Amino acid sequence: MSMQITAQNFEANAKKALKDPNLRKAMQIIGGPMASRRVETARELPEFEALRDEGVKIKTHVLKHIDLYLEKFEQQLTARGGKLHWCRTSREARETILALCRSRNAKLVTKGKSMVTEEIGLNAFLEEHGITPVETDLGEYIIQLAQEPPSHIIGPALHKTREQVAELFEEHHPDYELPNVPGVKAGPRSTEPQVLVTEARSVLRDTYFKADVGITGANFLIAETGATVIVTNEGNGDLTQSLPKMHIAVSSIEKVIPNLEDLSTILRILARSATGQEMSCYTTLSCGPKRPEDKDGPEEFHVVLVDNGRSEMLGTELEPLLRCIRCGACMNNCPVYHSVGGHAYGWVYPGPIGAALDPHMIGLETARHLPNASTFCGKCEEVCPMRIPLPDIMRWWREQAHEKQITPPLQRWGIEAWAFAAKNPWLYRLGARVAIGLLNLLGKDKGKFTSLPLVGGWTDGRDFPAPQSGSTFMSQYKKKGQKSGVTK
Amino acid sequence: MTSRDRIFATLRAGLKHTVDDPARPAAVAERINRRTPNLVPQRAQIPHAEQVALFTAKVEALTVTVDSVPAEQDVPGKVADYLARHNLPSQLRVAPDPLLQNLPWSERPMLQVDYGPGRSQDLVSVTPAFAGIAETGTLMLHSSATTPTTLHFVPDHHIVVMKESQITGSLEDAFARLRDKLGTADKSAAENWPRTVNFVTGPSRTADIEGVPVLGAHGPRRLHIVLIADGTP
Numbered sequence A: 001m002s003m004q005i006t007a008q009n010f011e012a013n014a015k016k017a018l019k020d021p022n023l024r025k026a027m028q029i030i031g032g033p034m035a036s037r038r039v040e041t042a043r044e045l046p047e048f049e050a051l052r053d054e055g056v057k058i059k060t061h062v063l064k065h066i067d068l069y070l071e072k073f074e075q076q077l078t079a080r081g082g083k084l085h086w087c088r089t090s091r092e093a094r095e096t097i098l099a100l101c102r103s104r105n106a107k108l109v110t111k112g113k114s115m116v117t118e119e120i121g122l123n124a125f126l127e128e129h130g131i132t133p134v135e136t137d138l139g140e141y142i143i144q145l146a147q148e149p150p151s152h153i154i155g156p157a158l159h160k161t162r163e164q165v166a167e168l169f170e171e172h173h174p175d176y177e178l179p180n181v182p183g184v185k186a187g188p189r190s191t192e193p194q195v196l197v198t199e200a201r202s203v204l205r206d207t208y209f210k211a212d213v214g215i216t217g218a219n220f221l222i223a224e225t226g227a228t229v230i231v232t233n234e235g236n237g238d239l240t241q242s243l244p245k246m247h248i249a250v251s252s253i254e255k256v257i258p259n260l261e262d263l264s265t266i267l268r269i270l271a272r273s274a275t276g277q278e279m280s281c282y283t284t285l286s287c288g289p290k291r292p293e294d295k296d297g298p299e300e301f302h303v304v305l306v307d308n309g310r311s312e313m314l315g316t317e318l319e320p321l322l323r324c325i326r327c328g329a330c331m332n333n334c335p336v337y338h339s340v341g342g343h344a345y346g347w348v349y350p351g352p353i354g355a356a357l358d359p360h361m362i363g364l365e366t367a368r369h370l371p372n373a374s375t376f377c378g379k380c381e382e383v384c385p386m387r388i389p390l391p392d393i394m395r396w397w398r399e400q401a402h403e404k405q406i407t408p409p410l411q412r413w414g415i416e417a418w419a420f421a422a423k424n425p426w427l428y429r430l431g432a433r434v435a436i437g438l439l440n441l442l443g444k445d446k447g448k449f450t451s452l453p454l455v456g457g458w459t460d461g462r463d464f465p466a467p468q469s470g471s472t473f474m475s476q477y478k479k480k481g482q483k484s485g486v487t488k
Numbered sequence B: 001m002t003s004r005d006r007i008f009a010t011l012r013a014g015l016k017h018t019v020d021d022p023a024r025p026a027a028v029a030e031r032i033n034r035r036t037p038n039l040v041p042q043r044a045q046i047p048h049a050e051q052v053a054l055f056t057a058k059v060e061a062l063t064v065t066v067d068s069v070p071a072e073q074d075v076p077g078k079v080a081d082y083l084a085r086h087n088l089p090s091q092l093r094v095a096p097d098p099l100l101q102n103l104p105w106s107e108r109p110m111l112q113v114d115y116g117p118g119r120s121q122d123l124v125s126v127t128p129a130f131a132g133i134a135e136t137g138t139l140m141l142h143s144s145a146t147t148p149t150t151l152h153f154v155p156d157h158h159i160v161v162m163k164e165s166q167i168t169g170s171l172e173d174a175f176a177r178l179r180d181k182l183g184t185a186d187k188s189a190a191e192n193w194p195r196t197v198n199f200v201t202g203p204s205r206t207a208d209i210e211g212v213p214v215l216g217a218h219g220p221r222r223l224h225i226v227l228i229a230d231g232t233p
Ligand code: SF4
Pocket: A323, A324, A325, A326, A327, A328, A329, A330, A331, A353, A380, A383, A384, A385, A386, A387, A388
């Protein structure tokens, strides 16, 4: 589903989200266990903070020489038999990918998870041109069935409950039969995640083998070897890229890093920050098509590198955003994201990274509310493995909007009052309800403050478990497993 | 102007005056070819015997099962035991790798062994690994004529046969070993780089439904390691 931009309706989106009970449940998972897993694995590695500094150093260095690193990457990739396609805009990227698919007469395309393909609106475009893209990451598959955009950059369907997933599966694979019991229909669908995962696994199995082209993203581009790197847990990205005759990796220019030592460093902070794992299940380096002696792998390997405005960020206040490794920690720890969920942001990148990045990518006019979607609590910067000054960048955007007179006058005034409350910890600690009361007093006219970003339902969404306690993925898994008898 | 030219022109404009610094290309080349690791966690910098213990503990914590055997000839028996334990049929799809081809499979006549890449009907694969990384319990595997990568992802059960001497401390150690193996007299490691390098840390998993951890998403549901105790390299 290509993404309709609704960022301009942030306030309405947010109000609607605050009334959605399913979303409330989902946000407790993100703010609870997801955030606390990060804290635990980070605590188990004494060097974690120092590794963050190293990561920042690597990315900062690359940005000073990004032209040269990209040239080296291209040279190495080409020497290994891969082909690099430079695309300035979303449109150019879509058309390049379509032409590649057509060169293989592709009808069916499997896709690994890729935020850049969401950004360029690839799926809808391929469909319009008679090519069926099938998302294979479980979360992406679920939202593709639901025809919804992702709500989180690493857990795109976390806003869906297990009941909603079961309903979608019932609707889309009504003839699904329980594995190992031929001829027996599943009957009323179980809502157990284990059962639903097995269903998606068996439904997608054939698709991997039938697909003409496999499209994945890439978390990193390695200048030393010309390899692209994907980091996943499900193994879908690897099936997607190793079975079809053509593999297209879609990525963006800021993902280049110098060498394998730098990859090692950044991998140590990526999974810990994202899911609280020490290492994601599968980290795969891809470098060119199958070699003449290989028994499997794609015959063609293409890398589509998208700029889409990133090059313009270099040398500006926005440059630190180019360090982002898309781990999702900033949203897992953001009180505003916890309140309104990902869809309210109205574009591909939600949460603090979206609030800082989207105004550049879709225009400040459209995304003007997003930099206000902040309490300036500073948590996002605190957890960001790349130490990106997200609150500063949001503040900068607000100044830009203010200067350009983009925000309506009423709201401009309101934001200042809100910012005053948020900046004064004593006031903030009293809780938003009190703060709103105080602001109401200050503002005299009650009506004014209901137009403040988030104020409408702020108090409903505020009480989330702080991400200090909880349990790791494996201890959770073991607990679950013993209950349903899947592990020993 | 091509898109490539325009992207580079914008990037160079963003670099401002630093773009003209004549030292940049040499600095970048040096940085790429530098082989010194950045910060490596203490936990990876331990003697080999401790690396083996850490590797085993880490993979077991990820639900991977490990059978230690004293010698290569004991491997087929352990593989047969694994199949029996999980009620699996006796067909094995095996990587056409010298280590595996030379195992005494015929001592276990029940086992049906054939060699080649992974196919949709294959339930169990047996492959070698290039290295085991103690720091995180990660396997490093790579593509080659004798190690098709579909065997790492398609079957439900992935059995890895490796030696203790292949266990390293850190990711960087494993990369250094791969560079050593690939580099030849006339070509650098990068020039001989394989199509793909796979790091595998436990069986396939997902937490995409309500954040609930579930194993066996799209890749192997189970991972089993037969570890040959050949001592320290
Ligand atoms: S801004 Fe930082 S925390 Fe947020 S996704 Fe990017 S790297 Fe992760």
